[in-house]
Amino acid sequence: MSAVAVKHPWLLLGPWYRWAVPGRPSAGRGSRPQIQKYDSSKLVDTFLADPQRSLRYTDEDRVHVVQTLAPLVPALWNGLRRRLADTHYAPSATRKLFLDLHKRFYLLVCELHCDAAGLPSVDRNDVCEAGFVLRRRVVRGLTPAALDAVKPVIEGLASARAELGLLDGMAPADERGWLARALGGAVFDAGVAGAREGRRALAEARLGELGAQFDAWVATYGISSELQGWRVLADRVGRWEAVGETPEQTFEQVLPLYPRVPDPRQPDTGYGRTLYFGLVPTGAADVDEAGKPKLDADTRYELRAFVRRRKPGCPQPSGRPPGKPVCKGQVYWSLSTETFQLAAPFDLDGTSHQPVNVPLPDLNALRAQAASARPEHAALRLVAPPDSQLEFTADDAANVVPGLPSGQICSFSIPLITIVATFVFKLFLGLVVLIFNLWFLLAFRFCFPPSISLSAGVSAELDARLPSIEADFAVSLEADFEADFFGPPPDDALEQQIDLHFDANARAATVDPLAPVARARLVGGVAGASAKAGRGEIAPLAGLEYEVAVQPETPA
Incomplete structure (x- = not known):
């Protein structure tokens, strides 16, 4: 042109x-x-x-x-929780830009x-x-009184939009795991479609009502x-x-x-x-x-x-x-x-997007090198100014003696500091999780052998059995179908994955109170992440999707 x-x-x-x-x-x-x-x-x-x-x-x-997700069916199934949490991490309409x-x-x-x-x-x-x-x-004109008045409206609007987003994100029946395939697409979709349309009508009506309330709030408090x-x-x-x-x-x-x-x-x-x-x-x-x-x-x-x-x-x-x-x-x-x-x-x-790898020291290699250790091997030097040294003994650690007459320079090797830091982290991780009941944080811990992955057969079985539906109401429907038609799903492989990824305390607090479908979702996510890591699929270039190239429209 x-x-x-x-x-x-x-x-x-x-x-x-x-x-x-x-x-x-x-x-x-x-x-x-x-x-x-x-x-x-x-x-x-x-x-x-x-x-x-x-x-x-x-x-x-x-x-x-x-x-917060609205309850669609009773929260418990045979005394077990139907879902992992009553909250959902929902995408909003706002774009997010990552940092350098x-x-x-x-x-x-x-x-x-x-x-x-x-x-x-x-x-x-x-x-x-x-x-x-x-x-x-x-926003101008936002007073504490105005904020208190609009807070439930904002929360309701966000909840309604989140529910509509869940409805729009439903996967077809052939992507919903063993239950959808066992029931057949027509039977499964008939149950899901009815629930979806009913929930959509309620969510859209609620969205309109709350939108009118928000407009009235803007006019009442002069928000600009x-x-x-x-x-x-x-x-x-x-x-x-x-x-x-x-x-x-x-x-x-x-x-x-x-x-x-x-x-x-x-x-x-x-x-x-x-x-x-x-x-x-x-x-x-x-x-x-x-x-x-x-x-x-x-x-x-x-x-x-x-x-x-x-x-x-x-x-x-x-x-x-x-x-x-x-x-x-x-x-x-x-x-x-x-x-x-x-x-x-x-x-x-x-x-x-940018994994950080910190190799831990090889204790056998350090043991062999200790006999020939030299001062220059201590790469980190801690310099304490005069009257700023903290001294204590292992026998009486409570009696810390600050302020020795002179300063001191201590050199430590990086492997020594890494070993101590790793030990302290693992020690306090369990204490923090136990004291504050933060067992869900263990979902962010992925441990796997560096050169061993789940076999193809186990991976295929997991993909076939473990549902991967994000919508809460779809998970609840699966639980209903499961209870009415099949009872608990076959769980031999599931129990093996639980034993592999959760110790006794974490299992008792996190996994055991869950219904089979919710349990499968939790364990499937952890096991799937470990399997991907073992196969090298969690990497900086894995999963990148590019825009499709186009050509300008040519005049007719």
């Missing part, structure tokens, strides 16, 4: 390959810039080579919230067009400045939303201030947008389009005047891009910093991106 010289207004849109119909102008108008996801810090090279080459967003890329330390990186991508028939591309030499800003929206941008005050110090949607001049911190210049030696996978991209910040050391961080995991953010038109007679753009155009031509703003939140540093999905 060739550039044009006619002075039409400009449109800063999403990239053509993310339009509802790729390349069709009518589908591009009104599109938003896109945040593309990558698993490599060399994302710019990837984008320049092929702008469509990015990771697909999946369920893990949504902010999840804890929601999670091995996820993001680009903001947009495309510049003339506002004319066919959306012709703009010559990038006509652009004087290109950049984007990070913004947030804060304020758009804010980040003003830089000093090096790594700034503050959030109110800003207009599309100002001609802005005080905000402007992040650079760069034009995609295709390699002339390679075919242009951008099809001659005027694409711009910028690195999305997911971490910053900036703080406000009170020391609060600029970015956190609880705030919703959005990005908005702009370009400034070069006035006739102005020099060609030549690497000027963002926010300092040579000539002040007209500014064209894009729509805002979808809102997003940042993942917490210890987000479980995020940390799984």
Whole structure:
């Protein structure tokens, strides 16, 4: 698509390959810039080579919230609990961006067009400045009384949306394990379909009623939303201030947008389009005047891009910093991106992208080396200033003697510290779990032999027997069918997995009170994770899904 010289207004849109119909102008108008996801810090090279080459967003890329599930059937079956918990970790509608330390990186991508028939591309030499800003929206007028009044409404809306999400996520019968296959798809689906439609009608009615209550609350308490941008005050110090949607001049911190210049030696996978991209910040050391961080995991953010038109007679753009155009031509703003939140540093999905391996010391090797140990083998030196040494003996550890006359330098080998730290961790892990009744934390402990995995036969049997339905009502239906038609499922392999992954205390507190289906779900998750780890399926590159490449629609 060739550039044009006619002075039409400009449109800063999403990239053509993310339009509802790729390349069709009518589908591009009104599109938003896109945040593309990558698993490599060399994302710019990837984008320049092929702008469509990015990771697909999946369920893990949504902010999840804890929601209470409504009871659908009695909570107990033969005195046993039907489900693991009365809460559900449900995905919300808010996008989640992981951090750099999670091995996820993001680009903001947009495309510049003339506002004319066919959306012709703009010559990038006509652009004087290109950049984007990070913004947030804060609620004004929220008093303690207003918060108390709306809290049950917010919780109800989130619960209703979570239930609708569960209904939408139901798997077909052939993916629901041994019970669905034993009953037959028609019989199983007949029971599930009736429950699903009934629950959907109730959830949608509840959602509408609560939505009306929320609107009335906004009017009653005069609640409003304020758009804010980040003003830089000093090096790594700034503050959030109110800003207009599309100002001609802005005080905000402007992040650079760069034009995609295709390699002339390679075919242009951008099809001659005027694409711009910028690195999305997911971490910053900036703080406000009170020391609060600029970015956190609880705030919703959005990005908005702009370009400034070069006035006739102005020099060609030549690497000027963002926010300092040579000539002040007209500014064209894009729509805002979808809102997003940042993942917490210890987000479980995020940390799984970049596993950390800490080999424990080989005691036999250390025993053999101890005879020839030298001071330089102690790689860690602890230097205690004068009057700051803490001394005690194993016989009387309660009598700590601080403040010896002089300081001291002690050197320790890394293996020694690692052994002691591992022992202390394992010792206190059991105490913490026992004292605070946190047995569910054991679900995050996966131990497996480094070179031994579950056999293919056992793995296939687990896949055939253990249901993997996420929806609570579907699990409850399976429990009902199980009780009415079959009784407990065959559980020889299940009992073996329980003995393998849970000691006696953990089993008594966590597994034994569960009904067979709920027990299968818990043990199946732990056993499945161990099997995947043994097969090498839990790895940085495992499970990556990429966007499907498309071509622009050709005129008829």
